[in-house]
Amino acid sequence: MEQIKKHLEQLKKKLNQWSKEYYTLDSPTVDDLEYDLVMQELKKIENEHPELITNDSPTQKVGHTISDKFEKVAHKIPMLSLADVFSWEEVENFNNQIAKQTKTLNNAYYAELKIDGLSISLNYENGKLITATTRGDGVVGENVINNVKTIKSIPWTIPDQNHIEVRGEIFFLKKEFEKINNEKLLNQEPLFANPRNAAAGTIRQLDSSIVASRNLDAFLYYYFSWNDNKKIHTQQDALLEIEKQGLKVNKEGRLCNNLEELKAYIDEYTNKRDDLDYEIDGIVIKLNDFNLYDKIGYTAKTPKWAIAYKFPAEIKETKLLDIFPSV
Numbered sequence: 001m002e003q004i005k006k007h008l009e010q011l012k013k014k015l016n017q018w019s020k021e022y023y024t025l026d027s028p029t030v031d032d033l034e035y036d037l038v039m040q041e042l043k044k045i046e047n048e049h050p051e052l053i054t055n056d057s058p059t060q061k062v063g064h065t066i067s068d069k070f071e072k073v074a075h076k077i078p079m080l081s082l083a084d085v086f087s088w089e090e091v092e093n094f095n096n097q098i099a100k101q102t103k104t105l106n107n108a109y110y111a112e113l114k115i116d117g118l119s120i121s122l123n124y125e126n127g128k129l130i131t132a133t134t135r136g137d138g139v140v141g142e143n144v145i146n147n148v149k150t151i152k153s154i155p156w157t158i159p160d161q162n163h164i165e166v167r168g169e170i171f172f173l174k175k176e177f178e179k180i181n182n183e184k185l186l187n188q189e190p191l192f193a194n195p196r197n198a199a200a201g202t203i204r205q206l207d208s209s210i211v212a213s214r215n216l217d218a219f220l221y222y223y224f225s226w227n228d229n230k231k232i233h234t235q236q237d238a239l240l241e242i243e244k245q246g247l248k249v250n251k252e253g254r255l256c257n258n259l260e261e262l263k264a265y266i267d268e269y270t271n272k273r274d275d276l277d278y279e280i281d282g283i284v285i286k287l288n289d290f291n292l293y294d295k296i297g298y299t300a301k302t303p304k305w306a307i308a309y310k311f312p313a314e315i316k317e318t319k320l321l322d323i324f325p326s327v
């Protein structure tokens with residue numbers, strides 16, 4: 001047992017260090033595959049020895065500590081992560097869990113591409129954008145509104161006059177990422193490791209003119225009205241409402257009425273993945289019907305009504321990255 005505890009501490013230390021580099025410093029030193037494998041090992045040990053799970057374990061925490069560079073804003077609703085699955089069998093297990101509440105195996109899921117960027121929470125009041133906050137540690141994020149206001153696909157005003165929260169993902173198109181790294185190469189500056197790292201590093205720039213000079217983009221997928229949420233009962237409705245308010249939605253998402261349709265969607269986008277203009281690292285599967293969300297519930301880190309089906313991470317090492325260390 002002492003040996004298991006020692007091994008567990010080593011895994012937690014490693015993951016905490018990598019999380020700090022990835023989330024707080026925007027400077028990852030290992031690829032996602034390595035991080036995910038160590039995380040899976042930690043989860044396996046914790047499943048076998050639940051008495052060893054502590055609140056500070058990386059399996060229980062969202063993100064990492066946030067910097068003091070920006071104003072801190074508490075999220076009105078926690079910004080959680082998503083539970084990962086890596087096989088179709090695990091998707092079926094997820095559906096079995098959902099079926100315990102819905103009493104049917106034929107559940108409708110909204111399948112969306114898992115955009116490999118960073119999440120943002122936009123708050124609008126009286127039709128005006130008042131905060132734009134990073135996920136941070138899930139409870140408190142950084143208000144990066146001045147930088148977000150430079151993103152053309154995020155409107156400063158929307159028609160809805162209620163207090164609205166919209167969440168989504170900020171990202172770079174692959175071609176924009178290449179352009180930025182080419183410029184960095186010419187200037188002999190350290191390169192960004194990947195588009196996600198570039199987006200995270202850019203949105204947390206103190207100089208908004210640098211952000212404005214790079215074409216960040218955003219897809220939104222979550223809509224909540226503090227005064228009038230009665231009309232939105234499904235993820236499909238939420239996406240329609242987001243579009244109605246003039247915000248950008250990823251058009252590849254699809255309502256899947258059963259597991260067959262869901263499997264076809266996953267297979268289709270596993271094949272199409274490299275043809276997309278932006279990077280995705282999986283498929284997000286959300287129960288379409290909101291009415292069951294509270295009953296199905298949440299863990300400290302994730303909702304139980306959605307999962308992320310992750311593609312195997314690709315290891316992309318280029319000669320350029322060997323020449324210049326990533327930032």
Ligand code: NAD
Binds near residue numbers: 114
């Ligand atoms: P996650 O990225 O696996 O999944 C949750 C996130 O998915 C959400 O917060 C949201 O931002 C995003 N998302 C994208 N598209 C979405 C959509 N359509 N609907 C809903 N959400 C969507 O979880 P995480 O906790 O943000 O990060 C964990 C992952 O980050 C790890 O699995 C690993 O791949 C990576 N990571 C890497 C390192 C490293 O050093 N390389 C360190 C820490 C984390």
